[in-house]
Amino acid sequence: MEIPRHWRLQKQRYGLVGEICPHCSAKIFPARDVCPECGGEAKEPFRFSGKGSIYSYTVMNNAPVGFERGLPYTIALVKLDEGPTVTAQLTDLGANKVEIGMPVQMVTRRIKEDGDERGMLIYGYKFRPVMG
Amino acid sequence: MEKVYIAGIGQTAVGELWKRSLESLSNEAIQGALKEAGKPEVDALYAGNLLASAASSQANLGVKIATNSGLDGIETMTTEAGEASGAAALRLGYLAVRSGYVRTALVVGVEKYTDIVGSSVENVISQTMDYDFEAMQGLTPLGQAGLLMARYLDSYHPPREALGALPILAHANAINNPYAMYRRAISTDAYHKAGLVCDPLNLYDAAPYADGAAALLITSDEKLSQTAEKAPIEITASTSTIDALALHDRPDALAFSAVTISVQKALARAGVSWSEIDLFELWDAYSIFGILSVEACGLAAHGEGWRWLAEDDHSPKGRLPLVTMGGNKARGFPLGAAGVYQAVEAVQQLRGEAGANQVDGAKTAMIQAMGGPASNVITHIFSKL
Numbered sequence: 277m278e279i280p281r282h283w284r285l286q287k288q289r290y291g292l293v294g295e296i297c298p299h300c301s302a303k304i305f306p307a308r309d310v311c312p313e314c315g316g317e318a319k320e321p322f323r324f325s326g327k328g329s330i331y332s333y334t335v336m337n338n339a340p341v342g343f344e345r346g347l348p349y350t351i352a353l354v355k356l357d358e359g360p361t362v363t364a365q366l367t368d369l370g371a372n373k374v375e376i377g378m379p380v381q382m383v384t385r386r387i388k389e390d391g392d393e394r395g396m397l398i399y400g401y402k403f404r405p406v407m408g
Numbered sequence: 409m410e411k412v413y414i415a416g417i418g419q420t421a422v423g424e425l426w427k428r429s430l431e432s433l434s435n436e437a438i439q440g441a442l443k444e445a446g447k448p449e450v451d452a453l454y455a456g457n458l459l460a461s462a463a464s465s466q467a468n469l470g471v472k473i474a475t476n477s478g479l480d481g482i483e484t485m486t487t488e489a490g491e492a493s494g495a496a497a498l499r500l501g502y503l504a505v506r507s508g509y510v511r512t513a514l515v516v517g518v519e520k521y522t523d524i525v526g527s528s529v530e531n532v533i534s535q536t537m538d539y540d541f542e543a544m545q546g547l548t549p550l551g552q553a554g555l556l557m558a559r560y561l562d563s564y565h566p567p568r569e570a571l572g573a574l575p576i577l578a579h580a581n582a583i584n585n586p587y588a589m590y591r592r593a594i595s596t597d598a599y600h601k602a603g604l605v606c607d608p609l610n611l612y613d614a615a616p617y618a619d620g621a622a623a624l625l626i627t628s629d630e631k632l633s634q635t636a637e638k639a640p641i642e643i644t645a646s647t648s649t650i651d652a653l654a655l656h657d658r659p660d661a662l663a664f665s666a667v668t669i670s671v672q673k674a675l676a677r678a679g680v681s682w683s684e685i686d687l688f689e690l691w692d693a694y695s696i697f698g699i700l701s702v703e704a705c706g707l708a709a710h711g712e713g714w715r716w717l718a719e720d721d722h723s724p725k726g727r728l729p730l731v732t733m734g735g736n737k738a739r740g741f742p743l744g745a746a747g748v749y750q751a752v753e754a755v756q757q758l759r760g761e762a763g764a765n766q767v768d769g770a771k772t773a774m775i776q777a778m779g780g781p782a783s784n785v786i787t788h789i790f791s792k793l
Contacts, residue, residue, distance in 0.1 A: 285540055306540070331559065331661075332555045332556070332558045332559035332562070332661070334551055334554030334607055334608075335606065336547075337606070338548075338550075339527065339530070340530040340543070340548060341526075341527050341530075342531075346546070349546060351545060351547050351551055352555075353555055353559075353656050353661065360656070363542050363545050363547055363654065363655070363656045364545050376558070376559070376562045388544065398544070400544070
């Protein structure tokens with residue numbers, strides 16, 4: 277069980293909260309201590325819109341412990357509209373055919389089961405096709 | 409600064425070695441290297457390993473290995489740089505010997521992934537990625553490779569079966585390597601029909617995890633290098649470069665920019681150009697890594713690496729031989745030990761001991777290991793004296 281580290285990452289996982297660099301205004305996700313664009317100190321929180329498009333995707337047929345319940349699942353690199361790219365599962369795909377370039381939006385879903393049946397359920401961001 | 413010579417090599421067969429332990433595998437490789445060098449006094453042992461802390465619950469592995477092999481009272485430490493851990497141990501040994509502080513050192517790469525069973529193996533191997541933002545989304549290293557291949561196919565539209573050139577070559581070469589895990593050829597047809605593991609990545613695109621150990625005896629002692637049983641080889645370049653740990657943190661995931669930097673530095677350090685490299689043990693943990701690597705090396709333009717691999721001859725008789733003893737794909741992929749296997753195989757080539765896979769007149773070899781998808785790239789160049 278890894279309760280402290282999941283608790284620490286709540287805002288990033290639930291709200292897609294990263295940072296905006298106070299020096300060069302670069303949007304940063306995940307948060308880090310030094311801006312990758314200008315090298316200045318990064319610390320100001322920024323909530324991303326959750327809108328983006330698929331840069332690449334693959335289908336997982338084998339999963340690490342804690343992820344088996346979702347098999348098979350599609351995982352993608354999602355390029356956020358504000359700039360950064362994130363790794364996340366795709367969900368609510370229905371009959372949609374996944375394609376590179378497809379617009380997606382963030383939703384909060386169950387990500388992983390930590391430990392046995394009494395263990396913690398970890399929630400966080402996934403992405404689904406943009407409706408309509 | 410001292411010159412650094414390789415005066416002995418040793419390796420175990422690669423495979424699923426359920427009955428063997430980390431230290432017994434290491435010892436087999438160590439004794440091979442020591443014997444070739446005439447059993448010299450050893451000052452230090454650098455162990456490269458990825459999984460032992462998690463898979464075998466063993467930290468401070470270097471001490472366990474050294475003690476088991478009767479090397480009491482020496483210096484030892486263990487390096488971890490993802491799947492490039494073995495190459496990192498070689499670099500550490502190189503730095504120690506080159507500096508003059510250490511005269512003779514053993515470099516050991518060892519991996520024992522079969523100490524655990526079931527899907528927790530994936531959890532342990534996934535520690536090489538960004539845990540909070542890749543592994544926690546359910547991604548694995550196999551998945552990373554699937555993401556790269558999907559993007560590559562979408563960007564450049566190569567014929568899908570052409571991406572099989574490197575695994576097919578690796579298998580053809582492994583037939584003649586007695587230490588290899590898979591000593592049989594695969595056909596283009598078999599490659600094309602292989603089951604998908606991470607669409608579009610198929611079973612033959614991924615190197616099989618394996619157990620094994622390999623060792624090098626390195627020294628600055630010219631006399632030792634001359635009295636050793638075999639002709640000495642000089643390490644003429646050693647470089648190490650990083651990229652972002654997570655694929656999503658890179659401006660261009662297909663660029664493998666750490667490869668570019670590492671190779672440019674290595675060529676400059678050794679004072680050679682690509683035309684003088686007689687063989688290249690590139691990193692084929694996944695077929696797409698090999699393709700992106702040759703592009704990042706400047707051997708092919710971006711988007712053309714698949715063609716360079718598929719249409720040119722890279723067999724031991726070809727223009728630039730690759731994965732000459734089977735690479736990670738067919739020799740087997742003992743993770744943190746693989747970088748030392750590459751070194752052992754390059755030495756076999758330079759000594760003229762590669763048997764049916766001998767590259768005629770090989771004088772200079774490049775080897776390159778990666779932690780993750782080129783998150784950590786370590787390149788060495790060896791030259792025959």
